[in-house]
Amino acid sequence: MNNCCSCFSYLPSTTKTTTALVSTRNPNRRQWKSEIKPQTYHHLHLFPHPRWIHLVARALQDATGLEVEQIGSMEKKEDLVHRSEEETETESEIEIESRWVKKKKVKKVLTEAVDEDEEYGRFKLKNGKEIFQEKTYLVGVECKSNVPNSFSIDESLKELAQLADTAGLIVVGSTYQRLSTPNPRTYIGSGKVAEIKTSINGLDVETVIFDDELSAGQLRNLEKAFGGSVRVCDRTSLILDIFNQRAATHEASLQVSLAQMEYQLPRLTKMWTHLERQAGGQVKGMGEKQIEVDKRILRTQIGILKKELESVRLHRKQYRNRRLSVPVPVVSLVGYTNAGKSTLLNSLTGATVLAEDQLFATLDPTTRRVQVDNGRGFLLTDTVGFIQKLPTTLVAAFRATLEEISESSLLVHVVDISHPLAQLQMDAVDKVLSELDIASIPKLIVWNKVDKVPNLSKIKDEAEEQQGVICISARTGDGVKDFLNAIQEKLKDSLIHIEALIPYDKGELLSTIHEVGVVEGTEYVENGTLVKAHVPLPLARLLVPLRQKVTQDR
Numbered sequence: 001m002n003n004c005c006s007c008f009s010y011l012p013s014t015t016k017t018t019t020a021l022v023s024t025r026n027p028n029r030r031q032w033k034s035e036i037k038p039q040t041y042h043h044l045h046l047f048p049h050p051r052w053i054h055l056v057a058r059a060l061q062d063a064t065g066l067e068v069e070q071i072g073s074m075e076k077k078e079d080l081v082h083r084s085e086e087e088t089e090t091e092s093e094i095e096i097e098s099r100w101v102k103k104k105k106v107k108k109v110l111t112e113a114v115d116e117d118e119e120y121g122r123f124k125l126k127n128g129k130e131i132f133q134e135k136t137y138l139v140g141v142e143c144k145s146n147v148p149n150s151f152s153i154d155e156s157l158k159e160l161a162q163l164a165d166t167a168g169l170i171v172v173g174s175t176y177q178r179l180s181t182p183n184p185r186t187y188i189g190s191g192k193v194a195e196i197k198t199s200i201n202g203l204d205v206e207t208v209i210f211d212d213e214l215s216a217g218q219l220r221n222l223e224k225a226f227g228g229s230v231r232v233c234d235r236t237s238l239i240l241d242i243f244n245q246r247a248a249t250h251e252a253s254l255q256v257s258l259a260q261m262e263y264q265l266p267r268l269t270k271m272w273t274h275l276e277r278q279a280g281g282q283v284k285g286m287g288e289k290q291i292e293v294d295k296r297i298l299r300t301q302i303g304i305l306k307k308e309l310e311s312v313r314l315h316r317k318q319y320r321n322r323r324l325s326v327p328v329p330v331v332s333l334v335g336y337t338n339a340g341k342s343t344l345l346n347s348l349t350g351a352t353v354l355a356e357d358q359l360f361a362t363l364d365p366t367t368r369r370v371q372v373d374n375g376r377g378f379l380l381t382d383t384v385g386f387i388q389k390l391p392t393t394l395v396a397a398f399r400a401t402l403e404e405i406s407e408s409s410l411l412v413h414v415v416d417i418s419h420p421l422a423q424l425q426m427d428a429v430d431k432v433l434s435e436l437d438i439a440s441i442p443k444l445i446v447w448n449k450v451d452k453v454p455n456l457s458k459i460k461d462e463a464e465e466q467q468g469v470i471c472i473s474a475r476t477g478d479g480v481k482d483f484l485n486a487i488q489e490k491l492k493d494s495l496i497h498i499e500a501l502i503p504y505d506k507g508e509l510l511s512t513i514h515e516v517g518v519v520e521g522t523e524y525v526e527n528g529t530l531v532k533a534h535v536p537l538p539l540a541r542l543l544v545p546l547r548q549k550v551t552q553d554r
């Protein structure tokens, strides 16, 4: 069962779960056989939608090592059990029971199931993964208590639509409601629920996404109200889905899986009620028992993931410590998603980090060295972008990025100044940063994409008024020189003034000072080079014995 449940880590959190029964009678899978009794069926949480069956099958294959030969629906549980006993020990079989499957006697070979789907064309390859482009309807709530100067409901829904597009969904409509407080049962009022139901039936909608985080009860009540055949999810689970699609490294995958499981845990309620219904009420309470079992399994999985993440982080920390022992200052690029951080890193360092016009293109921090003309260099780190309404749990999940940020000498806040909501995006980033306890790290604000603004001179005037704001275009290279100079100036603020006598046989130390510090002057004396410079703290520490020597000699 533990093996089965590792499927959780492969399935997006927006997934409404249903039951699958998996037989484990494959003699080639000795490990499985020894852990789980042969010829027993195990419950799995799966995508319920028949169009997604092949995705489920792949997830199962990945997670369990089972050979997926056939998938389909079953008529009755007893039939399935009966049938399985007649089959030979050499077969492995996955049976999926789904209330989405209308045809009762369907038992298709995997490829046939895909080919026969009349909407096969809606499968799209995104980030190397096959995504079914569901028809999606967006719902927002404008609370009268909303903080002033926050995103308006229209703007927030527009961003949600962008997120949906990034996740590979097709947005077919949207609506919102003004409320003094959200309805605790259904988030929106009952009249609005009925209105949405009519719209989504007419538009053949498969998924309804709410712009705010919903509770387990609200999700359940809304699904019921919409007729049970529509998937209901929220902004958080949509972001988690995108992260899940985009996670490229082992650590990012672990982080996303953990965040998804933590999101699912409180929402694992009453998912199994269909079992009770199916059994004609004879096994009342079975749903609840199963939920307890599921929760326990999920908690165990969370524990395992946390341990695994810890060991990955330990390894990364050792690597970072090694990097910090080289006395080069670290500059981190932070900012709203899609602001142009990766493009800037690529243009300055020749890196090839994925940079595209989509939200959350970057999940893992990437660090590259920037070598400036006059010899002084620094390390530049690209980080995951922020977004408004970013759940704190998600911020916490991305500790890798946060650790990089908190150990930087300088933060560069990259802003897409061509965006109509640039100021609100800046505020949202500042809000996340303020939660990170990094107030002491100096910050440089950069207005990017100036090639896109219609009124460049006005923007430049405004930047000048705000003092210290640099206008650049990471795409055309405009202003990048000023940007690098501003970094040097800012880094100088965090550098320590030293005077040291570097012996002639320690030439490499002198090169390092030139490379990472700001040299005010050098003088060649009898025992070595007398140097006056501003250097990063680690290098200043390294130079302590030589600095003392200067004092003695004078």
Ligand SMILES: Nc1nc2c(ncn2[C@@H]2O[C@H](COP(=O)(O)OP(=O)(O)OP(=O)(O)O)[C@@H](O)[C@H]2O)c(=O)[nH]1
Pocket (backbone or CB within 6 Å): 335, 336, 337, 338, 339, 340, 341, 342, 343, 344, 354, 355, 356, 357, 358, 359, 360, 361, 362, 363, 383, 384, 385, 386, 448, 449, 450, 451, 452, 472, 473, 474, 475, 476
């Ligand atoms: N016109 C213009 N487009 C830019 C500029 N900088 C970045 N872009 C575009 O903006 C989009 C987003 O760029 P990214 O570098 O991926 O943005 P990011 O901040 O790394 O985004 P996340 O990784 O999602 O947080 C891409 O299509 C870039 O080509 C710029 O200076 N001018």
Ligand SMILES: [Mg+2]
Pocket (backbone or CB within 6 Å): 341, 342, 343, 354, 355, 361, 362, 382, 383
């Ligand atoms: Mg990026």
